[in-house]
Amino acid sequence: MEQTIPEVIRTVPLEYYIYFATALFAIGVTGVLTRRNAIIIFMCVELMLNAVNVLLTAFSAYRSDPNGQIFVFFIMAVAAAEVSVGLGIIVMIYRNFQNTDVNLLNRLKW
Amino acid sequence: MASSSLFFFLSFVALFAALGVVLAKNPVHSVLFLILTFFSLSGHYLILNAQFLAAVNIIVYAGAIMVLFLFVIMFLNLNADTEPHKPLLAKVAAAVAGGSLLLVLVAALRDVQPGTTYNAAVFDSQIGMVSQLGMVLYTKYLLPFELASVLFLAAMVGAVMLGKRETGERNF
Numbered sequence: 352m353e354q355t356i357p358e359v360i361r362t363v364p365l366e367y368y369i370y371f372a373t374a375l376f377a378i379g380v381t382g383v384l385t386r387r388n389a390i391i392i393f394m395c396v397e398l399m400l401n402a403v404n405v406l407l408t409a410f411s412a413y414r415s416d417p418n419g420q421i422f423v424f425f426i427m428a429v430a431a432a433e434v435s436v437g438l439g440i441i442v443m444i445y446r447n448f449q450n451t452d453v454n455l456l457n458r459l460k461w
Numbered sequence: 462m463a464s465s466s467l468f469f470f471l472s473f474v475a476l477f478a479a480l481g482v483v484l485a486k487n488p489v490h491s492v493l494f495l496i497l498t499f500f501s502l503s504g505h506y507l508i509l510n511a512q513f514l515a516a517v518n519i520i521v522y523a524g525a526i527m528v529l530f531l532f533v534i535m536f537l538n539l540n541a542d543t544e545p546h547k548p549l550l551a552k553v554a555a556a557v558a559g560g561s562l563l564l565v566l567v568a569a570l571r572d573v574q575p576g577t578t579y580n581a582a583v584f585d586s587q588i589g590m591v592s593q594l595g596m597v598l599y600t601k602y603l604l605p606f607e608l609a610s611v612l613f614l615a616a617m618v619g620a621v622m623l624g625k626r627e628t629g630e631r632n633f
Contacts, residue, residue, distance in 0.1 A: 355586040357510045358464035371472045373566045381559025382483035385552050387545040394495050412509040415584045417597045427521050428609045432616035434526050438533045439623035445537050452545035
């Protein structure tokens with residue numbers, strides 16, 4: 352039975368995956384905060400989604416439970432739908448302002 | 462030990478490419494770095510024996526979503542010259558905020574004990590294969606799976622409606 356366990360699960364502690372996903376998530380948050388181009392902000396959101404995907408997959412593989420991987424599959428499906436609508440909105444913003452700077456949309460505040 | 466060095470290599474590539482997404486001046490370079498990130502994450506899924514997710518990640522993310530991003534960037538003709546910039550102070554403050562989030566999360570996770578990482582007696586390494594996941598997906602998660610198709614239909618209609626050019630000056 353020991354032979355069938357993937358080598359990475361035997362040699363790499365689960366904590367390393369948690370730290371890796373945390374770092375990826377923090378980079379995504381930093382990107383959302385530092386950039387002003389709506390498309391780059393959108394890509395950084397994708398980065399955060401993928402950090403969560405890695406975490407779910409790692410826990411699912413370590414605990415040998417398929418439910419986590421099904422959740423990742425659904426996250427990917429929802430992300431695909433979200434991207435199509437989000438890029439549609441960005442194209443519409445560009446048509447009206449000839450720019451994708453999120454600061455142009457500050458009138459939404461009032 | 463080859464697998465653990467592969468883990469560190471893939472993690473390094475993923476984090477480096479993620480930093481590239483944030484730091485690249487040209488949006489096209491950001492997209493290419495993001496594709497590199499997705500490929501290294503697929504490598505992670507492969508060494509975790511989650512073959513189905515590795516394939517879906519390549520097909521859906523690197524294949525469909527990133528092509529959509531690249532298409533929109535080229536359609537809007539965005540490049541390094543049109544890139545809007547934040548004031549340096551705001552950038553530094555944002556980087557400090559992101560770094561603080563990382564610090565707080567790592568400090569909180571340091572004391573966490575994930576418990577027994579794997580139970581060799583009941584471990585099933587075939588969990589990530591298409592046949593096993595398909596069995597779960599079409600029995601336990603049948604309703605969410607069907608609802609996802611409704612979501613896709615709604616997203617498709619929404620994207621077409623948003624993309625349609627309307628009469629008048631303002632295209633809202």
